[in-house]
Amino acid sequence: MDELTAEVVVAGAGPTGLMLANELALAGVDVVVLERLAERTGLSKALNLQPRTAEVLDLRGLLGRAEQRSFATVAEGHFAMLPVSYAGWDTRHPYQLGIPQAQVEAALEERLAEQGTKVLRGQELTSFTQDAEGVTVTTTTTTIRAAYLVGCDGGRSAVRKALRLPFEGIDGRGHGVVADVRFAATPPGAQSEWRSMRNIVTADGVGKYTGLIPLSEPNLYRLAYGDRLNRPANLRAEVTDGEVRDVITKTYGAETKVEEIRWASRFGDDSRLAAKYRVGRVLLAGDAAHTHFPAGGQGLNLGVQDAMNLGWKLAAQLKSKAPTNLLDSYEQERRPVAEAVVQNVAAQSALIPATPELLALRTVFRAMSELPEAQHYLSGLVSGLSISYKAPQNAHPATGTRLPDFKTRTGHASDWFHKGKFVLLTTTPTEPPHPDVEVAAVPELPWPDLTRALIRPDGHVANTTGKTKGWLT
Ligand SMILES: Cc1cc2nc3c(=O)[nH]c(=O)nc-3n(C[C@H](O)[C@H](O)[C@H](O)COP(=O)(O)OP(=O)(O)OC[C@H]3O[C@@H](n4cnc5c(N)ncnc54)[C@H](O)[C@@H]3O)c2cc1C
Known part of the structure; x- marks a missing residue:
């Protein structure tokens, strides 16, 4: 050995x-x-x-x-x-x-x-x-x-x-399948290039959905379908071509010709x-x-x-x-x-309607989700942009949040982090407070009331004092 x-x-x-x-x-x-x-x-x-x-x-x-x-x-x-x-x-x-x-x-x-x-x-x-x-x-x-x-x-x-x-966590009851499928032509209603999330999915029965995402080759799609109420006895059993073809015929019509099924995989919905x-x-x-x-x-x-x-x-x-x-x-x-x-994943599952009441809820939720504030809230959840780490009591509200990237004289603020070190943003040039801290002199910070902020190597604000105590020995 x-x-x-x-x-x-x-x-x-x-x-x-x-x-x-x-x-x-x-x-x-x-x-x-x-x-x-x-x-x-x-x-x-x-x-x-x-x-x-x-x-x-x-x-x-x-x-x-x-x-x-x-x-x-x-x-x-x-x-x-x-x-x-x-x-x-x-x-x-x-x-x-x-x-x-x-x-x-x-x-x-x-x-x-x-x-x-x-x-x-x-x-x-x-x-x-x-x-x-x-x-x-x-x-x-x-x-x-x-x-x-x-x-x-x-x-x-x-x-x-x-x-x-x-x-x-949460025991799911259903399953989903993904399959990479090459069609003879663009399937009815499908996008030919992946540019948006609109009209990707077709809800086709209680708790069921089918969706198509265009991939990198002409007429190659990621087919996704599932049933959130029913799970096959063996989740690891092979997904047969027959099963995939049946779903395609049922959803997109018998005239939708499949040229190739490259791979398919089934997964559960436990969290x-x-x-x-x-x-x-x-x-x-x-x-x-x-x-x-x-x-x-x-x-x-x-x-x-x-x-x-x-x-x-x-x-x-x-x-x-x-x-x-x-x-x-x-x-x-x-x-x-x-x-x-x-x-948020559990909430998304609930919005794949399994009852007439949930279908009604989805209709109301859909209208609500189009309000600008709802768009911002929901997109913050899935994008990761709203992630903020806990800050000490009475800390400046920027503490723990991500540093938004901004233009600098030579490039972008993100460039300062390429070495994986802490970065001290300051309006007054100063010596680095620690060998593992890079100093970045800026005319102003993204927070107008601040003149300095110590940013962690992962781009979150450590503090607004610039002190390294508590972060580096
Ligand atoms: C169908 C499907 C679609 C998905 N779509 C998306 C999506 O669109 N967007 C998204 O963000 N996420 C998606 N995910 C989730 C995403 O695929 C996973 O979250 C991601 O793979 C997790 O990465 P990981 O490195 O933590 O684990 P994994 O990708 O599972 O990697 C673990 C690695 O460890 C290796 N390994 C396992 N055991 C050992 C061992 N004992 N010793 C040595 N090596 C070992 C494995 O071979 C594997 O290479 C999807 C998941 C599924 C199932």
């Missing part, structure tokens, strides 16, 4: 694990990424980056790579398949970027390799033990001794299970949240910590943002720069965010 050492083992090279590994490598942490699969399947569950994820990638100079691999820019998001506009938000990215999950992973893995870290493929974490000094991780062929282990190993996380953490995100030297992030029905296009985005929150804190802990409790703030900040997503 091979023996390795590292500072952090990341289990799982999905979007969460790859983003986290990038953050750690950027901070100079020796990280090993274990991935069970010998190679990426190339199949994509998620298809989008939400505005806040685009911002987060931009903070690290990664957005351009994602854009190069994207196939669409979509003007809106959706809540229960009702379009919600991002236009009212103070963001440079008021849209969803259409990009297959596999391409997000490829972009992140490419940058990771440039930082000198390779994913160890065909390496499944099988067990681990932890003690006061570290964690010993075992795979089928290797033992690795590290200071920390992070389980980014997806919804069926072996790490979470080994920690025996309760994974509780679950790990009771804790950290047990000693072992942490959880992404789907390992939370899973839910993929309504609103939020899961991958949540995972990438977990990684952005955890990476710099874990690096600071390892480099002895973190004050006590900084690492604990990861769970304190990110678990409520996942809880809110689980709740």
Whole structure:
């Protein structure tokens, strides 16, 4: 058996694990990424980056790579398949970027390799033990001794299970299917390019829906259908071509010809949240910590943002720069965010009408959702733009919020964060208060009553005093 050492083992090279590994490598942490699969399947569950994820990638100079691999820019998001506009938000990215999950992973893995870290493929974490000094991780062929282990190993996380953490939430009753289908021609009523969330879905019976999203090739679509009241006995059973063709014929007519069904997958609608995100030297992030029905296009985005929150804190802990409790703030900040997503997903499910009363509720909700304030509220939920972390009592209202990106003399504020450090925004040029803080002199701050603000590496406001106490030792 091979023996390795590292500072952090990341289990799982999905979007969460790859983003986290990038953050750690950027901070100079020796990280090993274990991935069970010998190679990426190339199949994509998620298809989008939400505005806040685009911002987060931009903070690290990664957005351009994602854009190069994207196939669409979509003007809106959706809540229960009702379009919600991002236009009212103070963001440079008021849209969803259409990009297959596999391409997000490829972009992140490419940058990771440039930082000198390779994913160890065909390496499944099988067990681990932890003690006061570290964690010993075992795979089928290797033992690795590290200071920390992070389980980014997806919804069926072996790490979470080994920690025996309760994974509780809402038991769904239904199921959904996605299939990538190439048609002979554009199906009736479908968009030929993915530009908007309007007219994507057809509700076709009590608790049932069918939708088509155009993908990157002519007449190639992501077909999604489901029934939120009925679940087949075996959720993992193969989805047959016959089942997919039947749904297409029933919804879009017998004249809608299918050329190819590339893949299809069935999934449940349970929503679950790990009771804790950290047990000693072992942490959880992404789907390992939370899973839910993929309504609103939020899961991958949540995972990438977990990684952005955890990476710099874990690096600071390892480099002895973190004050006590900084690492604990990861769970304190990110678990409520996942809880809110689980709740909005449950609300979206309820709006797929299962009774005449719920159909009436959807009709009323649809009209209400078009009011500007409702659009702003709902788009804030799914975009991640309204996420704000808890601030101390009497702190300035900007504390904990995200720094809106703005133009600078040479580029954009996001450029200052490429090294993953704290940034002190100040109207009076000053010496850096700490070696891990970059100073950015600006004529004015986005908050007119402030003359300085210390911004965390993840782009949230640490404080408006500029002091590093409580953030860096
Ligand atoms: C049908 C469907 C559609 C979706 N659509 C969207 C969408 O449009 N937008 C969106 O934001 N989200 C969407 N999601 C959710 C999104 O796919 C997930 O939230 C995302 O994959 C989570 O990323 P992750 O890295 O946390 O976990 P995963 O992507 O599950 O990655 C975990 C990785 O860990 C590896 N692994 C597992 N066990 C081990 C082990 N023991 N040792 C080593 N490696 C291991 C796995 O092989 C995998 O590569 C969708 C989900 C589904 C099912």
